[in-house]
Amino acid sequence: MSCLQKNRVEFIAQGDAKYNELSTPYNTRIRTRPRIIITPNRVSDIQYAVVCAQREGFKVQPRAGGHSYAGYSTGDANTLIIDLRYISNVEYDPRSRKAFAFGGARLGNLGLKLGADGKAISHGDCPGVGLAGHSLHGGFGYTSRMWGLSTDHILSMKVVTATGDLVSASPKLNSDLFYAMKGAGDSFGIAVEFELKTRTVPDKVLRFIFDLARYSRDAKRMADVFVNVQACVQSRSFGDNYGLTIRLATDAFRVAGYFYGKEADFQRTMLPCLSKAAPVTITIEEQSFSRSLSSIAGDAPLRRFIDAPGAKSNFYAKSVMIPEQRPLNKAQMQDYFRTVLEAGARVPNQFVITFRLMGGTGSHVKKDYGDTSIPWRDTLWIAQHDGQTQRNPRDVARAITAMNDQLEGSIQRNVATYFMFPPFIDPDLTREESHKMYLGDEHSRRLQRIKTKWDPTNVFSNPQSVQLERRR
Template identity: 35%
Template sequence: MHYSTLIQGLLGHNIFQMTANLSIASPQAKTDVLVCLVAGSVPYATRDSPNWTALSTSFNLRLQYNPAVITIPETENQVSKSITCAAAAGLNVQPKGGGHSYASHSTGGQHGSLIIDMEKFSEISVNQTTFIAKIGAGQRLGNVAEALYEQGRRALPHGTCPGAGVAGHALHGGYGYASRKWGLALDHIIALDVVLANGSLVHTTNSTYADVFWAMKGAGESFGVATYLYFQTMQAPDSVVYFVSDLAAQMHSTSTSDAVDILARGFELLQEFSLTSPLLTPNITFGIHVDSDGTFFLHGWCMDCNAAVFASTVLPEMVAGYPGHVDSVTGLSWIQALTELADPGPLEQPLGSRYTFHDTFHVKSLATNDDISLSTVVIKAYFAEVLANQGKGPFFSIINIYGGPGSAINTISANSSHTQAVALFG
């Protein structure tokens, strides 16, 4: 599948708060699982524990579920015991890495699950011969980026949110600003340590437990609990050109109908640029951001590019359909570029329950193909909806253009688990 664009939107705060005071886990199931966990020396928390709120609160407060128990294993054997104890008690199992699931799957996606909080699995180490990184399933993207760079100027393609967990992100795809050059985070996984449903631990690769490896890369925790992920890292670029073009003037300078036509035409030219222009190299990734406050800009980066050449040659072609654009082009280091995308937060993030950022939102996403680009009718409808709801938010929408000629996302074979990735954003 050839992905051209990825459209995301976060709509509204305080739309709906799901309350959950009851659990589907029976009292006997809770008793049985706790007896089993104690016998197996597995650390755990329940509703009576002082750290329960921090451990159990979902990232998306709109969807809050009540686990039956949360284990905090420190060893793979304790992960195994968590699974077998849950199975014996008839409880569903859900591993939790960063806990950023927009639909709150990391807290079970329903009430009464046993959650395995992986925060103790925090190792990040890079083999200095192979440059393969071993990363614990409890780590977060910002910490991974910093540690890889510190251990030999290494890097991976991944999303922009530094607090997102590496395991859920990579096992379900992992789009990011380096993806047109390097592909998805998932494409760089070369091995996994996985605890299966029967409690056994396996090391999976393309040739060892290959069926498990294929299934985990795209469907993750549906088949097992990853404890460590092994990535083939890349040499970080020496520099990154970070660019922003403010396009908001086109939203306010004329009537709504004229504005829709102008905005749609500008995006059509941008889309055409992404599909046909020889100026677009795999080093370049970009997208547009629009929100309910009247903000509208294009931004992105170009890895190992000349800032002056980019500013005078490439960027003007990208925004040619938007008169009145105001441009900014800055040369940054790799870590500076990642920090810019992570703004306003830092790259370094606390693990597990010490991470306290939460939000209340509804989100939708859509991926389109290179050979089925967005039509004029669709683009106009999109901008008409955006303009009609100015000041009625908060909401924002992002369209990232990841496809086009030379995109590494489009070079993976059709039978690869890459095509099975279900989470298309990071």
């Protein structure tokens, strides 16, 4: 890359010492070999790199944490990857109560920095995930029902565009780019800095686990539990201060989560929902907010070191979102759990299913936080099907697909329009299918017009990225 050399931008190519480490995707089932990788420590290097990619005919993809399920943040043979790990500082301004985070910031480091001042934003589970990729595709976590999505905390951002220019985007400045970045950011530019509103952390957090493993092979009882919890979260007494999941694996079934309030309120609102289920054990633990972030991450440390090797996994995943207005009934869930038991029996101990509560009474995900290219706010549950594929990968893929298809079929019989969750991106979808399932038809058409304006040569591209508007 003579253009990069001329502008004194260091790069890594195949054969270089760090290439294999930096080119291996988070999901090792995916094979990627990007043409060039840069790890800049100056925004100007990013600008030069984008211009050089244009001249050389390469596509560009940013990488913050590198956790794309499909490996899109690692690219292919015609892609220049811009790894933002060295542009990752986080600062908090106590006067304005705003945070300022650079594009490579990791969620764990962000949580630690803001937590020192008793502040936070809504975000997901894993400390090593990058703020940029996470928030620019929504960003959902246990506090989202209380505070909104991660993307809803973005007040403005600085973006390197396809021309190599550094521009500001906000609801009042380049508002069309701001809208596009908040939902489909990897198709439009590289977000190098965020201005974020923050929240005051709650005084206490209750972690709760209802162990229902005794029902893990009983489709009828699991369906009973599911619909009882579902009715509870849609009842008037339920509040926005719950983050809740229902999780199923081989010989495991549980309802668990975090309550951001007083134990008396938890006992009043949650325990009656599961009184008929007779859980084997009930665990309730009081935690600080900071401790809850680590607990959510499986007790992993929040601090992420810049050059520490990232965790890898070999997996196959699919998701589907259950709309709020037409939740699934007991018969539909019983049929689904039968399918799970049948398909799961062929791949024991190689799958995990998680239903994440997004909606329900009081959920702030449904609030109007301004113009974003996110169509799936009116969702009750995110259903995530994960399969470990280190061994018998085809069998695992078939089992995961059967489980997801059964649930999706029931949703299709209830509603005409539903979505899939873009952070759990599925590389099996075609570009057209991904646009329909992640962005929706209306947003897709609008995004194509904006793409034509801001990236007319389609430099920011991957197999499911937004394409240019078709000329009539």
